[in-house]
Amino acid sequence: MGKRYLSGIQPSGMLHLGNYFGAIRVHVEHQDDAFYFIANYHALTSVQDADTLRRNTFDVAATYLACGLDPDRAVLYRQSDVPEVCELMWLLMTVTGAGLLEKGVSYKDKRARGLPASAGLLTYPVLQAADILSVDADVVPVGADQVQHVEFCRDMAASFNHLYGEVFKLPEYELGTPVPVPGIDGQKMSKSYDNHIPIMMRGKALKKRVMSIRTDSTPVEEPKDPTTCTVFALYSLLATEEEKAEMAAAYRAGGYGYGHAKLALLDKLNEHFGPIRERYDHYVRHPDEVEEVLERGARTARAIVRATTDRARAACGID
Ligand code: TRP
Numbered sequence: 001m002g003k004r005y006l007s008g009i010q011p012s013g014m015l016h017l018g019n020y021f022g023a024i025r026v027h028v029e030h031q032d033d034a035f036y037f038i039a040n041y042h043a044l045t046s047v048q049d050a051d052t053l054r055r056n057t058f059d060v061a062a063t064y065l066a067c068g069l070d071p072d073r074a075v076l077y078r079q080s081d082v083p084e085v086c087e088l089m090w091l092l093m094t095v096t097g098a099g100l101l102e103k104g105v106s107y108k109d110k111r112a113r114g115l116p117a118s119a120g121l122l123t124y125p126v127l128q129a130a131d132i133l134s135v136d137a138d139v140v141p142v143g144a145d146q147v148q149h150v151e152f153c154r155d156m157a158a159s160f161n162h163l164y165g166e167v168f169k170l171p172e173y174e175l176g177t178p179v180p181v182p183g184i185d186g187q188k189m190s191k192s193y194d195n196h197i198p199i200m201m202r203g204k205a206l207k208k209r210v211m212s213i214r215t216d217s218t219p220v221e222e223p224k225d226p227t228t229c230t231v232f233a234l235y236s237l238l239a240t241e242e243e244k245a246e247m248a249a250a251y252r253a254g255g256y257g258y259g260h261a262k263l264a265l266l267d268k269l270n271e272h273f274g275p276i277r278e279r280y281d282h283y284v285r286h287p288d289e290v291e292e293v294l295e296r297g298a299r300t301a302r303a304i305v306r307a308t309t310d311r312a313r314a315a316c317g318i319d
Contacts, residue, residue, distance in 0.1 A: 005030045006137035006171075008039035008079065008128065011056035012047055015063045016196035018181040018189035021237055024067050026141055026176050031074035035135050035301060036064065038078050038294075041086070041127060045120045061290045062283035063199060066276045077297035079131065084302065084309045089123075089130040091312050095159040096126055096152075105148055129153035133168045134305040142173045164315035168308075181237065182230045184213045197234075200277055202270070210266045211259075220257035231261045238268040 007027060015024065027036055038060045040053060047053045057078060069076060079085060101107065101122050110117045128149050132140055133156075140150050150173035157168035182188065183195025190196060197209055213231050218224050226232040226248040236244050247264065250256035283290050313319055 003138035005034040010039045011060045013191045014198040021179040028068045034074040066280035071293045075297045075300045077301045081298035082302045084305045085130045088309050089127045092156045125152045129156045136169045167315045186230045215258040223254040224251040226251040235265045
């Protein structure tokens with residue numbers, strides 16, 4: 001048996017190319033014996049509208065399935081369908097220093113910006129630790145922003161084990177090679193900067209988005225530097241080595257405008273995401289199929305999580 005991967009995806013909005021290259025693709029590559037769940041409890045710390053949360057939750061599931069997540073290989077579930085994680089969270093809270101949580105980056109950032117933070121935001125890492133420990137995960141594939149959460153999780157597991165015996169397996173994080181995905185303004189792609197390209201965007205809307213990618217004003221006839229160009233960076237994520245070399249040469253030769261490059265990028269996006277969008281549309285027409293996958297995932301996950309939670313309860317005298 002290989003290592004068990006686990007990751008949670010927050011349903012905080014339409015998934016975009018940054019999510020695709022940073023997370024979805026990695027998850028789909030590591031899907032055997034993997035656990036992927038939609039972190040809707042976590043999302044309540046930022047999404048506070050019921051319809052939006054429901055829609056986003058469905059959207060993550062349909063997008064993952066469309067991108068190739070195979071429910072026969074990976075367990076895909078909704079966090080809230082496994083309510084035992086909240087029970088486990090409480091047990092972990094009792095061994096977690098309040099001071100540790102105050103060092104949490106999201107909490108600290110919010111406080112530093114003078115914004116009120118909920119207890120949910122403060123204890124967010126404890127719920128995340130419960131997610132990870134609940135299925136005895138070996139590996140959590142993460143971006144740099146989540147390393148601290150896995151370290152907190154290891155701290156909590158070690159404290160609990162120290163007090164009550166070897167209950168939890170300590171997970172490792174696996175830091176993926178960062179894939180820089182610039183948004184249409186050249187900054188890191190992020191929904192909160194509104195510079196993102198949604199995976200499911202298409203047709204005129206997509207064309208408009210691509211044509212509005214910010215470039216410098218070098219005239220068509222002049223040579224251009226591909227290494228500093230957002231269009232080229234996005235194209236490179238999807239193109240073969242030959243195609244990349246070809247476009248780079250065209251940039252350097254002059255007589256090739258950003259408009260040409262944008263149209264080439266648009267073609268690439270349609271070629272790569274076209275079939276994915278079709279599968280996504282299928283799930284939008286058949287939401288019951290998505291629901292069935294999620295329920296099946298929850299049954300599998302829940303049996304394991306119940307057993308872990310019972311083990312933890314018994315270890316601390318609640319049985
Ligand atoms: N905090 C993660 C994020 O914002 C989402 C998440 C919740 C998660 N629980 C998890 C990731 C458990 C890995 C493991 O991306």
